[in-house]
Amino acid sequence: MDKIALEKLFRDHGFSDFKWIEAKDIVVAQWVRFRCMFGCPHYGKRATCPPNVPSVDECRQMISEYRQAAVFHFEKKLDKPEDRNAWSRPIFLKLVDLERKVFLAGHYKAVLLSFAACGSCETCEPDRRNCRNPMVARPSAEAMGIDVYTSVRSIGYPIEVLKNYDEAMNRYAFLLIE
Ligand code: SF4
Numbered sequence: 339m340d341k342i343a344l345e346k347l348f349r350d351h352g353f354s355d356f357k358w359i360e361a362k363d364i365v366v367a368q369w370v371r372f373r374c375m376f377g378c379p380h381y382g383k384r385a386t387c388p389p390n391v392p393s394v395d396e397c398r399q400m401i402s403e404y405r406q407a408a409v410f411h412f413e414k415k416l417d418k419p420e421d422r423n424a425w426s427r428p429i430f431l432k433l434v435d436l437e438r439k440v441f442l443a444g445h446y447k448a449v450l451l452s453f454a455a456c457g458s459c460e461t462c463e464p465d466r467r468n469c470r471n472p473m474v475a476r477p478s479a480e481a482m483g484i485d486v487y488t489s490v491r492s493i494g495y496p497i498e499v500l501k502n503y504d505e506a507m508n509r510y511a512f513l514l515i516e
Contacts, residue, residue: 351436352432355413356409357411358406359406359408359490359493360405361405364484365484365492367483368394373480374387374481385462385466385469386466387481394483401514407515409495409510412507413506430476431474433450436513440515447516448515450512452477453510459471479512486510
């Protein structure tokens, strides 16, 4: 499937806000993992978050085995943080379905790094071996050590540190294709 056909597939899935990025321009950095380890309430509590993911060096190596990725942009303002999973879950599941369609189209390396921690279930498992839905579980880009700020700014997408919940979030998922 060429890029034009892939882009049609993205749009047919309802994803029209996307850009391409060269895999070499996806920045992977150790400080991202440090922020997961210190300052994030999900560390050690989710099957697709650190430490249930490869090391940062392994993540960098894995991403370097690709040529390109589609970056999907989601802008959303939520009234309260508790609404986050209800908003992100259906989008996450649609992205996983898109990954499968891209895979079935012959892009056998296609893999999704999501815009949020896997929200497939109401509650998550702290041990990946106990994941309740391993066929759809995918890590977030941040869990894979991606510096999302630097990476998406390099292709002209907006992202800022948010100071309050009344500010709109700009979230990004990466679909590594080949
Ligand atoms: S599928 Fe469920 S248990 Fe597995 S990582 Fe996702 S939310 Fe957690």
